[in-house]
Amino acid sequence: MAMLAPALLGLLSVLVAAYARWRLLPGSVLTAAVIVTAGVASGAGWLATALPLLLLALVAVPLNGLSWRRRYLSAPLLAIFQKVTPKLSDTEQIALDAGTVGFEGELFSGKPDWRKLLAQPKPALSVEEQAFLDGPVEKLCAMTNDWQITHELADLPGEVWDFIKKEKFFGMIIPKKYGGLEFSALAQSAVLQKLMGVSGSLSSTVGVPNSLGPGELLLHYGTQEQRDYYLPRLADGHEIPCFALTGPYAGSDATSIPDYGVVCKGEWNGANVIGVRLTFDKRYITLAPIATLFGLAFRMYDPEHILGDKEDIGITLALIPHDTPGLEYGRRHFPLNAAFQNGPVRGKEIFVPLSQLIGGEKMAGQGWRMLIECLSIGRGITLPSNAAGGVKAGAIATGAYARLRKQFGIAIGRFEGIEEALARIGGHAYAISALSRASAAAVDRGEKPAVPSAIAKYHATERGREVAKDIMDVHGGKAVQLGPGNYAGRAWQTSPIAVTVEGANIMTRSLMIFGQGAIRCHPYVLREMESLKLADYREKLKAFDAALWGHVGFAVSNAVRSLVLGLSFAKIGRVPGDAYTRRYYRKLNRYAAALALVADTSMLVLGGKLKFKEKISARLGDVLSNLYIASAMLKRYEDQGRPVNDQPLLAWAFHDAVYRMQDALDGVLRNFPLRPVAWLLRALVFPFGRREVPPSDRLGRRVAAILCAPGEARDRLAEWVYLTPNANNPVGRMNALLPEVIAAEPVERKFLKAVKAGELLGYDYDAQLADAVTKGVLSQAESELLARVRKASFEFISVDDFDPSELAAGKQHQRKLLRPAA
Numbered sequence: 001m002a003m004l005a006p007a008l009l010g011l012l013s014v015l016v017a018a019y020a021r022w023r024l025l026p027g028s029v030l031t032a033a034v035i036v037t038a039g040v041a042s043g044a045g046w047l048a049t050a051l052p053l054l055l056l057a058l059v060a061v062p063l064n065g066l067s068w069r070r071r072y073l074s075a076p077l078l079a080i081f082q083k084v085t086p087k088l089s090d091t092e093q094i095a096l097d098a099g100t101v102g103f104e105g106e107l108f109s110g111k112p113d114w115r116k117l118l119a120q121p122k123p124a125l126s127v128e129e130q131a132f133l134d135g136p137v138e139k140l141c142a143m144t145n146d147w148q149i150t151h152e153l154a155d156l157p158g159e160v161w162d163f164i165k166k167e168k169f170f171g172m173i174i175p176k177k178y179g180g181l182e183f184s185a186l187a188q189s190a191v192l193q194k195l196m197g198v199s200g201s202l203s204s205t206v207g208v209p210n211s212l213g214p215g216e217l218l219l220h221y222g223t224q225e226q227r228d229y230y231l232p233r234l235a236d237g238h239e240i241p242c243f244a245l246t247g248p249y250a251g252s253d254a255t256s257i258p259d260y261g262v263v264c265k266g267e268w269n270g271a272n273v274i275g276v277r278l279t280f281d282k283r284y285i286t287l288a289p290i291a292t293l294f295g296l297a298f299r300m301y302d303p304e305h306i307l308g309d310k311e312d313i314g315i316t317l318a319l320i321p322h323d324t325p326g327l328e329y330g331r332r333h334f335p336l337n338a339a340f341q342n343g344p345v346r347g348k349e350i351f352v353p354l355s356q357l358i359g360g361e362k363m364a365g366q367g368w369r370m371l372i373e374c375l376s377i378g379r380g381i382t383l384p385s386n387a388a389g390g391v392k393a394g395a396i397a398t399g400a401y402a403r404l405r406k407q408f409g410i411a412i413g414r415f416e417g418i419e420e421a422l423a424r425i426g427g428h429a430y431a432i433s434a435l436s437r438a439s440a441a442a443v444d445r446g447e448k449p450a451v452p453s454a455i456a457k458y459h460a461t462e463r464g465r466e467v468a469k470d471i472m473d474v475h476g477g478k479a480v481q482l483g484p485g486n487y488a489g490r491a492w493q494t495s496p497i498a499v500t501v502e503g504a505n506i507m508t509r510s511l512m513i514f515g516q517g518a519i520r521c522h523p524y525v526l527r528e529m530e531s532l533k534l535a536d537y538r539e540k541l542k543a544f545d546a547a548l549w550g551h552v553g554f555a556v557s558n559a560v561r562s563l564v565l566g567l568s569f570a571k572i573g574r575v576p577g578d579a580y581t582r583r584y585y586r587k588l589n590r591y592a593a594a595l596a597l598v599a600d601t602s603m604l605v606l607g608g609k610l611k612f613k614e615k616i617s618a619r620l621g622d623v624l625s626n627l628y629i630a631s632a633m634l635k636r637y638e639d640q641g642r643p644v645n646d647q648p649l650l651a652w653a654f655h656d657a658v659y660r661m662q663d664a665l666d667g668v669l670r671n672f673p674l675r676p677v678a679w680l681l682r683a684l685v686f687p688f689g690r691r692e693v694p695p696s697d698r699l700g701r702r703v704a705a706i707l708c709a710p711g712e713a714r715d716r717l718a719e720w721v722y723l724t725p726n727a728n729n730p731v732g733r734m735n736a737l738l739p740e741v742i743a744a745e746p747v748e749r750k751f752l753k754a755v756k757a758g759e760l761l762g763y764d765y766d767a768q769l770a771d772a773v774t775k776g777v778l779s780q781a782e783s784e785l786l787a788r789v790r791k792a793s794f795e796f797i798s799v800d801d802f803d804p805s806e807l808a809a810g811k812q813h814q815r816k817l818l819r820p821a822a
């Protein structure tokens with residue numbers, strides 16, 4: 001055994017160096033010292049010491065000798081790399097250039113520096129933003145009746161439109177100097193969340209002008225003249241904007257728009273000027289039917305070379321005023337009974353001058369870059385906030401309903417089947433709100449979080465849809481029967497809208513999250529690709545060499561870390577957090593290393609083909625996404641002062657995320673095309689097999705209990721949920737009743753026991769209640785409490801019914817229904 005000591009301890013030293021990511025030279029020196037010391041101390045003899053030393057020298061000397069390494073290893077590899085590296089398309093390059101890398105880069109590194117996450121400032125609203133939430137937002141919520149909007153008017157009522165404009169809801173992203181509110185991303189998110197809890201049609205209407213569209217595009221790329229003119233008009237609702245990109249032939253593949261504009265001379269405001277003659281057919285455009293300012297994406301051509309040599313100038317963005325001759329708009333689509341304005345807009349040979357191009361002539365052809373840059377921000381705010389707002393309001397409502405709705409003599413929230421659904425609702429609500437908060441905070445730190453935005457958009461809306469389904473099931477028929485008292489049905493009905501817009505979810509998951517994350521967040525891949533662009537060969541080789549060997553060390557380290565953390569059940573390593581969360585950070589360390597290892601191997605083995613292996617790419621994206629979501633939850637827990645009462649929510653959502661990561665990694669390995677590589681990876685990633693389990697039933701019970709009773713954790717979950725108990729807000733009223741419902745429970749148990757025992761006279765509730773007082777089963781106060789709660793609860797277990805004429809859509813149909821043809 002002593003003979004093997006130098007080799008074994010040398011190997012251990014290599015593993016420690018790889019695990020801890022020591023640099024090559026100190027790692028090699030230390031390993032040599034360990035081998036020699038072990039040889040001397042164990043008396044292993046010179047051969048047993050020299051052999052491992054020789055082996056070490058064979059690897060370490062060439063790698064540490066910089067000029068030798070560059071010449072004999074890196075140069076030939078560079079030649080191969082240049083040949084096999086797929087060239088990025090312009091679209092891909094633009095997408096890659098559009099964003100910055102934040103904490104997601106740490107997750108991709110396989111060894112996240114948690115101090116960076118926890119050092120990020122705690123997101124908070126300013127006094128002014130909080131006042132807006134407490135003032136105009138509360139007022140707008142109180143004015144809003146979603147049934148009136150979605151069924152009776154198929155539009156927001158006039159006074160709601162006026163209020164939105166007057167209070168500058170459309171100007172949240174516009175700076176104060178242009179008359180806007182200049183809110184932080186967090187404040188926009190808070191406003192949208194609150195509105196969403198009341199009406200999806202309302203929050204979409206407010207969200208769109210504050211997201212990708214004329215306002216944001218002008219802010220970033222507009223000429224001074226355009227900003228000075230349009231931004232104040234957009235801020236106070238003088239102009240209603242929309243942005244038209246999608247058409248019948250170009251949905252997900254938006255770069256293929258057939259809409260075009262030809263450079264020519266034409267007349268504008270009585271003058272003869274150079275401009276573009278536009279022909280386009282767009283659909284699904286939000287706010288288009290009532291818009292006054294149309295942002296338009298089209299491909300610009302200059303066949304007569306009026307502007308220069310180029311004929312195909314590329315995708316360009318223009319602003320078209322609604323009164324431009326030839327513009328056709330006003331008809332509406334009907335998106336799943338949501339009533340926000342949405343419809344087609346068309347034009348044939350419409351002339352606008354070059355001054356109507358966003359950013360003027362110099363930005364012609366830059367449209368795609370402009371859109372992608374703005375999307376890297378907006379995608380992380382509007383839709384994730386809407387999803388968070390809907391899910392949180394749904395969680396609060398469903399918890400209260402499950403407590404007051406009784407079947408088989410007990411609150412339905414006590415049945416294990418309902419508990420399971422409530423646990424998913426609570427857990428996802430915690431996760432989605434942490435995710436939405438994290439992506440808004442990234443924007444407020446000045447990042448352009450392209451990858452987190454895609455993660456937030458996909459996972460918030462996807463889980464929003466899952467939760468909407470659970471909310472429906474817990475409510476049963478109450479949520480099925482639409483009407484003013486149904487606060488759940490429309491949210492479920494319209495949940496696919498958020499899934500479809502701003503990059504439909506299947507494509508976002510399959511192509512974008514990992515596709516962009518792999519290159520952008522990887523510490524070496526982009527550097528390797530960038531090195532190829534260098535013109536000077538010496539510089540190119542130098543840059544490539546540094547990136548390549550860094551990459552090799554990175555890969556070795558991730559393999560070692562993945563195995564060691566797997567073998568130790570992720571129980572080792574210094575991490576932040578408290579006694580409750582330290583194991584969570586360690587678990588994320590393990591899966592970050594596993595992701596980095598499997599992602600690297602996939603890129604190495606599949607190369608450019610990985611782009612088309614969407615199922616592999618999607619699953620790797622799932623691992624990255626769940627790492628990001630879990631980190632966002634840990635940050636939220638720290639920011640909120642490590643609240644003990646939130647621990648069941650955090651734990652449920654965390655175990656769910658880890659289980660999803662395990663599933664996704666397992667899916668990659670089971671379907672990995674090169675089987676021997678998959679076997680090796682499996683040994684490194686799952687040395688003891690799949691050991692993660694979904695959140696336990698006991699944990700689920702604790703989450704369900706949080707939703708069903710007032711408490712600190714529930715209140716925190718209800719942040720930015722509109723709960724004022726007024727006439728338009730059944731959720732607020734039901735929530736206000738919850739303490740009395742709970743207080744009545746022991747009294748009701750006494751009462752029901754007496755009823756079941758046949759002790760009380762009478763056949764109906766009121767008679768039995770009166771007799772319970774007479775017989776001393778209940779006190780007068782107890783009987784009044786029961787009667788009060790029963791009466792108040794009736795409203796929430798009731799559903800609406802209608803005269804048939806009230807349900808007929810449109811006046812024509814109503815007439816037909818009322819007066820059948822003679």
Ligand SMILES: Cc1cc2nc3c(=O)[nH]c(=O)nc-3n(C[C@H](O)[C@H](O)[C@H](O)COP(=O)(O)OP(=O)(O)OC[C@H]3O[C@@H](n4cnc5c(N)ncnc54)[C@H](O)[C@@H]3O)c2cc1C
Binds near residue numbers: 245500504511
């Ligand atoms: C209510 C509503 C409002 C909208 N508002 C606007 C607006 O204001 N302005 C605007 O310009 N557009 C708007 N849109 C358009 C929206 O952005 C598109 O619907 C979306 O981009 C998807 O295009 P599509 O519906 O044509 O689906 P398709 O492109 O036909 O996609 C169908 C399916 O194929 C999947 N898919 C496509 N390509 C791939 C791929 N490579 N890999 C895997 N899956 C893929 C998609 O994920 C989707 O599931 C709106 C749409 C709706 C429904």
